[in-house]
Amino acid sequence: MTDDLFGAPATTQPLAASLRPSTAIEVVGQTHLLANGKPLARCLNGEALHSMILWGPPGVGKTTLAQLLCDASGSRMLKLSAVMDGVKAIREAVAVGEAERAGGRQCVLFVDEVHRFNKSQQDAFLPFVENGTLTLIGATTENPAFELNSALLSRARVYRLHSLSTAELASILQRGESEVSLSLTDTQRERIALAADGDARRALNLLELAGSLSADDGNLDETSFEEVMRGSPRRFDKNGDNFYDQVSALHKAVRGSSPDAALYWYCRMLDGGCDPLYLARRVIRMASEDIGNADPRALSLSLDAWQTLERLGSPEGELALAQAITYLASVPKSNAVYTAFKAAQRAVSEGGSEEVPIHLRNAPTSLAKSEGHGADYRYAHDETDAFAAGESYFPESLHGSRFYEPTDRGLEARIKARLHDLRIRDRLASRRRYP
Known part of the structure; x- marks a missing residue:
């Protein structure tokens, strides 16, 4: 018996509902869970039903499997929708579950789109899942690790369902x-x-x-x-896992120097309705994170593409962004700036509030000058090659620290050679206070 406690039955059934499998043998796909000896097959064949989360994209059989599992166990099934129902509906379901349990019958609570329940709603049925009043079957299109609290996850097994071929x-x-x-x-x-x-x-x-x-x-x-x-776009959830998976694929194709794959994922996201301005912001991030000083033109071109897109709109401006994406995917790569930035952030967060060395301090007043602010500072432009060899710009405790290590790729190879030369000169001319 299936009870929809909180909604009226539909008077007509769409084809998808009328063809819903009524036996396990009619289910198409998900053989990794339903083949002989697999977890859900064992439940369908009489093994005790346990709480679970069915995680997968739309239209792959989550609701159908929940119904078949419930029927196979002889349980009463209660349905909730996390979109429509709240704590009051959960309490009503718990009351039904307690009555069924008193009569010796298992009660399954099926929660569609369980990821939409907030923490307090999840906490409301957690004790009753734990004590066996309810067996939970939750269906979600979102990654449970991100959307469900750890206490609930620890009491339910997660099964991943795949898109149908x-x-x-x-x-x-x-x-x-x-x-x-x-x-x-x-x-x-x-x-x-x-x-x-x-x-x-x-x-x-x-x-x-x-x-x-x-x-x-x-x-x-x-x-x-x-x-x-006409008008059948590919699956693309602007707020879900599929969105971030495709963004990730685009970014990794650029990082991996594959302009063809990068264009494919870019077009997939446009086809699915992604805002191209969002993609423009991500492309600018790629230019700094994955190309950096190996080719500084990448950042300029990305900014130009964003501006072009803002001025022309879609679809005309999308070509400029495609130009930037193919350029970023084709040029030498370096994450040296990204790595250096993260290292410097760690040094700041893990260190104290170091004083600015006195020779680097500003001296806008006579008092500051009398205290030695700026004394012994060497003006780099007055030195050979505009470089004050041996000068230090760190607090004393960080003297000699290195964050930025250029690669041997693109323009950064020349930067690396220059910094290598300057560092040698620094060591040779180091001040006595930094032995």
């Missing part, structure tokens, strides 16, 4: 074609499967639309088919 989606479409009196060609079926982007629900929604546009003979002409396919 094109072949798996095609098999689901074949199953649904008779339901909408439609006969797709192999090419049409494959294109719908590709457009569904791993999501069975999306595939069946497209199939249902196709059925409504088909001719009386069950065929779909190319004009109608293109109408179905």
Whole structure:
């Protein structure tokens, strides 16, 4: 028995709902969890049901698996939506769970989009999961390690569900074609499967639309088919894991000097609806973090691309950003500035509030001058090559520290050679107070 305590049943069912598997053998995909001997297969075959988090993208069977697991265990299933329900609904579910437990029956609480529950809401059902009043099955598209509190995670196993393959989606479409009196060609079926982007629900929604546009003979002409396919972007959650995974892929392709892959991920994100101005900000970060002084033009070009994008807007300005991305991916790389910056930050955070050496202090008043501020300071421009060999600009406790170590790539190789020469001159002319 399944109870939706907090919502009324729908009067009509979409195709995705009517084709929802009613037995484990009908489930497509997720063989890493459902093959013989795998964790969820054991539960479906009679092993005691335990609390779990089903983590995966939309349309891969999280709700279906929760229902099948509940049916296999003979449990009563209560459903909550973390989007719609709060602590009051959780308390009502707990009351039902306590009554079922008193009657000797297990009660499963299925929480859709469990990541949307805040900490206090998660804490509300945590004791009842712990004492066995409720067996929790949570479904989430987001990384549980980031979205769920550690106490809840320690009491539930996390199972990762994968996107469905094109072949798996095609098999689901074949199953649904008779339901909408439609006969797709192999090419049409494959294109719908590709457009569904791993999501069975999306595939069946497209199939249902196709059925409504088909001719009386069950065929779909190319004009109608293109109408179905129009406006089917790839999966892209602007706030979720998929967003940050694609940003990561773009950044790593640039860092790895692969302009082709970088352009692919850039176009994927644009296609999914990502704000190009957000990408422009990320590209500027890449220019400093991964190219730095190996080619300082990278930062200038990235800033120019951002400005061009702001002035022209989309789609015209997106080409300038593509130019910057391909340039960044193609030039020599260096993270020496990034590494030096982090090292200097650590030195500051781990050290005390060091005094500015007296010879480096400002002397705007006669009092400051009388106290020796600026005394013995050597004006670099008055020295040979505008370099005061042996002068120190650190607090005494940090004298000789090194943060910036240029690489042998691009312009930074020349910077490295110059700094090497200057450091030798420093050592030879070091002041006696820094032996």
